[in-house]
Amino acid sequence: MEERGVSNSISDSRSAILLHTTAEDHRIARMAAVALGLAIIEGAIPSPLPGVKPGLANIVTLIVLSRYGWRVAAWVSLLRVLAGSLLFGNFLAPGFFLSLSGTLLSLFALGMAMHLPGRWFGPVSQSIIAAFAHIAGQMIVVYLWLIPQAGIAYLIPVFAAAALVFGTVNGAIAASFLGNETGACNDVAGLKV
Amino acid sequence: MKAVIRHIKPGDWLTMCIGCIVVVTLALEFWNGGLADSVVIKSRGKLFREVSLSHNQRIEVPGSMGISLVAIENRRVRIASDPGPRQYCVRQGWLKQAGEIALCLPNQVSVELVGSHRRYDSLSY
Missing domain, CATH: 1.20.5 (Single alpha-helices involved in coiled-coils or other helix-helix interfaces)
Structure with a gap:
């Protein structure tokens, strides 16, 4: 990523701008696209309560975190939030800031949780911690900006329960993907990455 | 699995x-609305009385149709009788937690349990 530069290629008759991309850039783009696909599939699932979503895209974040580290995971999930908001049409709308704050806080939490001893704690723990951080980040925005009164507090236990359930499920899915690739196999669910 | x-x-x-x-x-x-300390009784939109829950007692509240009887017992409160036709507030039974309300609309009488600190809801913020 660091050596990415912009250069005008003069030899080309078309005025083209060449972006020198690294293999890591391609990997980030590919994983962000997978995450985006999951987010769109998830958008089609009706939810009984606005804001309660499985967060399937976080499975990708967890896998990326475990394989390529925190920096790549942060790129993937922030790109997913940005591109997702453009696709869903809520860029800079309240929903965008809700997912941005949730994602930022859960990335921060993941940065902490990844240092838990790997012998005892796996992606399930990371996922649960990130899910709680996600709702915490959203609640902060809701309180400070969107609905500055206590009515929403009634829903916090519901959001927390959803975070626990979906965090566990996503973490277990990510853990089984990661667990199944012990060996030379580098193929996650048919996605060459 | x-x-x-x-x-x-x-x-x-x-x-x-x-x-x-x-x-x-x-x-x-x-x-958990918390434990209730007292009950606010309103009649025809005005505060009728605010009573502590520590004493068992029965209070007659005049409404627009007649008398509603409010019973306080063991830190709980209920509408014991009401002249309204459908008796919803009577059937609601005992109220225990702060924030619980029983309304007798035809008679314009309401009882609301309040705790030490008032919580806000979407109706009264």
Whole structure:
């Protein structure tokens, strides 16, 4: 990523701008696209309560975190939030800031949780911690900006329960993907990455 | 299913347990209205009396149709009788937690339990 530069290629008759991309850039783009696909599939699932979503895209974040580290995971999930908001049409709308704050806080939490001893704690723990951080980040925005009164507090236990359930499920899915690739196999669910 | 559980590490179960505790704590914190200290009785839109729950007593509240009887017993309150036709507030039974309300609309009488600190809701913020 660091050596990415912009250069005008003069030899080309078309005025083209060449972006020198690294293999890591391609990997980030590919994983962000997978995450985006999951987010769109998830958008089609009706939810009984606005804001309660499985967060399937976080499975990708967890896998990326475990394989390529925190920096790549942060790129993937922030790109997913940005591109997702453009696709869903809520860029800079309240929903965008809700997912941005949730994602930022859960990335921060993941940065902490990844240092838990790997012998005892796996992606399930990371996922649960990130899910709680996600709702915490959203609640902060809701309180400070969107609905500055206590009515929403009634829903916090519901959001927390959803975070626990979906965090566990996503973490277990990510853990089984990661667990199944012990060996030379580098193929996650048919996605060459 | 077994294959999935195999990938869950011992510490993950601990995280799940802590998560459960967090959820239960939040539910107790936000869903428990707290213990009620007193009851606010209103009649025809005006405050009729605010009574402590510490004494068992029966209070006759005049409404627009007649008398509603409010009973306080063992830190609980209920509408014991009401002249209204449908008796919804009487059938609501005992109210215990702060924030609970019984309304007798035809007679324009209401009882509301209040705790030491008032909570806000979407109707009265």
